[in-house]
Amino acid sequence: MADPAGKSLFVANRGEIAVRVGRAAKALGMEWIQAHSAADADMLAVREADRAVEIGPAQAAKSYLDADRVVAAAREAGAHAVHPGYGFLSENAAFARKVEEAGMIFVGPSADTIARMGDKVAAREAAVAAGVPVAQGSQGRVPDVAAAKEIAAGIGYPVMVKAAAGGGGRGIRVAESEDDLARLFPQAAQEAQAAFGDGGLYIEQFIRDARHVEVQIMGDGAQAVHFYERECSLQRRRQKVWEEAPAACLTPEQRAHVCEASVRLAEAVSYRGAGTLEYLFDPARGTFAFLEMNTRIQVEHPVTEMITGHDLVAEMIRVAFGAPLSVAQPDIAMSGHSIEVRVNAEDPFNAFMPFPGVVSGLSVPEGVRFDTLLYEGYAIPPFYDSLIGKLIVKGEDRAAAIAALAQAIEGMKIEGLKTTLPLHAALAADPQVQAGEAHTGWLEDWLAKRA
Amino acid sequence: MAKEIRSPLPGTFYRKPSPEAAPFVEDGASVAVGDVIGLVEVMKSFHEVKAEIAGANIAFKIENEDAVTAGALLAELE
Numbered sequence: 200m201a202d203p204a205g206k207s208l209f210v211a212n213r214g215e216i217a218v219r220v221g222r223a224a225k226a227l228g229m230e231w232i233q234a235h236s237a238a239d240a241d242m243l244a245v246r247e248a249d250r251a252v253e254i255g256p257a258q259a260a261k262s263y264l265d266a267d268r269v270v271a272a273a274r275e276a277g278a279h280a281v282h283p284g285y286g287f288l289s290e291n292a293a294f295a296r297k298v299e300e301a302g303m304i305f306v307g308p309s310a311d312t313i314a315r316m317g318d319k320v321a322a323r324e325a326a327v328a329a330g331v332p333v334a335q336g337s338q339g340r341v342p343d344v345a346a347a348k349e350i351a352a353g354i355g356y357p358v359m360v361k362a363a364a365g366g367g368g369r370g371i372r373v374a375e376s377e378d379d380l381a382r383l384f385p386q387a388a389q390e391a392q393a394a395f396g397d398g399g400l401y402i403e404q405f406i407r408d409a410r411h412v413e414v415q416i417m418g419d420g421a422q423a424v425h426f427y428e429r430e431c432s433l434q435r436r437r438q439k440v441w442e443e444a445p446a447a448c449l450t451p452e453q454r455a456h457v458c459e460a461s462v463r464l465a466e467a468v469s470y471r472g473a474g475t476l477e478y479l480f481d482p483a484r485g486t487f488a489f490l491e492m493n494t495r496i497q498v499e500h501p502v503t504e505m506i507t508g509h510d511l512v513a514e515m516i517r518v519a520f521g522a523p524l525s526v527a528q529p530d531i532a533m534s535g536h537s538i539e540v541r542v543n544a545e546d547p548f549n550a551f552m553p554f555p556g557v558v559s560g561l562s563v564p565e566g567v568r569f570d571t572l573l574y575e576g577y578a579i580p581p582f583y584d585s586l587i588g589k590l591i592v593k594g595e596d597r598a599a600a601i602a603a604l605a606q607a608i609e610g611m612k613i614e615g616l617k618t619t620l621p622l623h624a625a626l627a628a629d630p631q632v633q634a635g636e637a638h639t640g641w642l643e644d645w646l647a648k649r650a
Numbered sequence: 651m652a653k654e655i656r657s658p659l660p661g662t663f664y665r666k667p668s669p670e671a672a673p674f675v676e677d678g679a680s681v682a683v684g685d686v687i688g689l690v691e692v693m694k695s696f697h698e699v700k701a702e703i704a705g706a707n708i709a710f711k712i713e714n715e716d717a718v719t720a721g722a723l724l725a726e727l728e
Contacts, residue, residue, distance in 0.1 A: 256717075258715060258717075544693065545693075552695075553693035553694075555660055555692065555693060581659070581660040581662075582691075583693065584694060585693040585694070
């Protein structure tokens, strides 16, 4: 059972991740069975796969998101295992359960783990129990200003005062000091009372200029390891645009702290497969606040592979087949700095309007990793995500990686489409990006100034 | 001769703002210039389709949630 070689893997996804997963399966000696919708019959993954199976019409809801249909197709195809990729059904506990009930291996954690980590409250409880840092704050309502001052002193300023019954920004104040708090607490209580008929308040640390830091973990159901962290602070509409590894904003002590805590949580939930713990990092306090755990491979996994030299997709397939982790923590070292930029079929000069079209020319510079769904002559269907590729570079350090990125973008040719490559070229040339100063709100401000 | 409304974009055509809602325009209704008659979803972003001409007795030529190409005939008016 422990060897995937000679077995078949049903790839229940599309786009670049289907290509990435299918190629990893082939390299492990597996048969690659590719699912596709009617609109995706000519996609790159279908062309490269050993076999392809149509699972429904163009609409994702009736194909890639239809759990019963996907499971039935995989079973009919005689698949031994199902890989969900990211998005679609990848974090759907019911789907994972159906795959296993149909007698196949789900490449990911157990359905129970997916369900538990997908529940905000349960995930936070598991995080606290494992000693994972979460947002500091009052445990519930704060009765008066005196109590508020005491709690704020423990957290450190700035703090955020929020309405317990709140929503829509009402009853929220940011206090920079104890004087601020004494003045703002009654205001917020009054506003909350007026807005919600409940003046109850609680206090939380306010993270100014937060960084998005996330830790890659891998588990075999008993043991877990980490592959260090990534930083993904450059975001637009909560979508990551540019990702790096490692996070240059961390000290070695902070890195060790967050990575070790993440492994504790993975082991506490008997995690199997690839997973990511996402945090907000407060650069002023040097503290982390757990956001959520993603129980799947992530879009930006390549930057981790670039700095550690480990193939995360192959490893998640191996452990799904019952093998123990092939690496122990001391075997996982990192070197250099890697950056990935998401290339979307969108026009950055026209409000990021989607631009599906036919690829009339494609050329990628030598030595650059480009995980893509494109080939020359391919007509990008309009029904799915606009991500068409991920340009991934590595340098000795962050400055070298940014220089390598600028050079790679210069050498990329994707003809017939509008893409977000010009945005990435501008970001690579920006002094604040180069200085590593961008926080999670930075890119939207930067875009607004240029609009 | 019938007046036509064509899709400005490729994607998926929706006659309703959400699955539970009533259609933007009922079959047989009259529309004015600028009325929203549906949505086209392209790469997960939604765009309104507005009537560029006024007319009566609208007849949709495709079903809700059908795939459309840019320029596809969506509806005819009298």
